[in-house]
């Protein structure tokens with residue numbers, strides 16, 4: 809990968825072990841990029857990478873329930889995030905569900921790739937498109953659709 813990416817990393821408590829495994833598995837790759845994390849995820853990831861002898865650039869936000877997802881969403885809106893890995897706990901309710909939905913929505917609106925499982929994250933970080941200077945991501949189109957024409 810030629811350029812330095814800014815990568816958001818966020819994991820709910822029940823997914824933090826998964827996130828730590830993922831960053832260790834990808835520590836070589838992550839060492840060259842800027843990581844932006846919610847509070848507790850960031851501390852865990854930074855310690856795990858330090859144990860691997862890897863010290864990437866880090867920005868650590870507030871903890872998720874205290875606004876960390878919202879801070880990262882604001883960065884997405886300002887085009888300061890290239891891709892996000894968000895390991896969501898789909899089996900337990902979160903007190904800050906609204907913020908989680910906002911981060912996911914802003915990634916969709918601003919066309920930021922967001923992986924919610926490790927397989928997607930591995931595919932995203934290994935894509936050759938990052939180095940393809942001719943590739944221009946197509947933004948989402950919100951066009952009127954005439955449903956009546958297709959009713960059967």
Ligand SMILES: O=C(CO)COP(=O)(O)O
Pocket residue numbers: 818819820821845846847848849850870871872873876877908
């Ligand atoms: O709750 C989170 C994301 O919604 C994660 O926050 P922490 O990384 O601070 O645990």
